[in-house]
Amino acid sequence: MRGESVALVGPSGSGKTSLLMVAAGLEPASSGAVSVAGQRIDALREDAVARFRRDHIGIVFQAFHLMPTMTALENVALPLELSGLRDPWSRAKEALEAVGLSHRLTHYPAQLSGGEQQRVAVARAIVMKPPVLMADEPTGNLDRETGRHIMDLLFSLQASYGATLLLITHDAELANRCHRTVSMQDGRIRDIKAAA
Secondary structure, eight states, X not given: OTTOEEEXXXXXXXXXXXXXXXXXXSSOOSXXXXXXXXXXXXXXXXHHHHHHHHHHEEEEETTOOXXXXXXXXXXXXXXXXXXXXXOHHHHXXXXXXXXXXXXXXXXXXXXXXXXXXXXXXXXHHHTXXXXXXXXXXXXXXXXXHHHHHHHHHHHHHHHHTTOEEEEEOSXXXXXXXXXXXXXXXXXXXXEEEEOO
């Protein structure tokens, strides 16, 4: 449901990341249908899936996936440039300001702390204001306090423009912040619980 936050939990190897990769159109489904934001993406050609993902899905990975030869500003502006949108630089700057990095625009990933790199990754994920945000253990490589700040930021940004958030986490406290929790085991959904 639009604007809802959903935690995807389960033991390592239960299929959480695979489910996210299929939902993001990064891997094909072995069977069934895949609908995201009202669009059947399993029926689209590869280039159409890439365009759909670019325009409708923001993804935050645990490993950041920043381009090492690009500044923070260039990393965030990249999806805007690929979309052919006007004024990518000012929009990228606004996204970096939203994550508290207006003072680090010209820094390269190697010049940023892990928390700052993850904030750049969050800015890149939200810069297009996608209706769907997906985050795969976005705090896994961060210390607890930095991770908490990143998640506060992600929930705040998600709420500010009504995106749906799919969050993979092993952290029960984070899962409890979501509207629903989906538990997986052995590649199958075992349980779905609404927030108390």
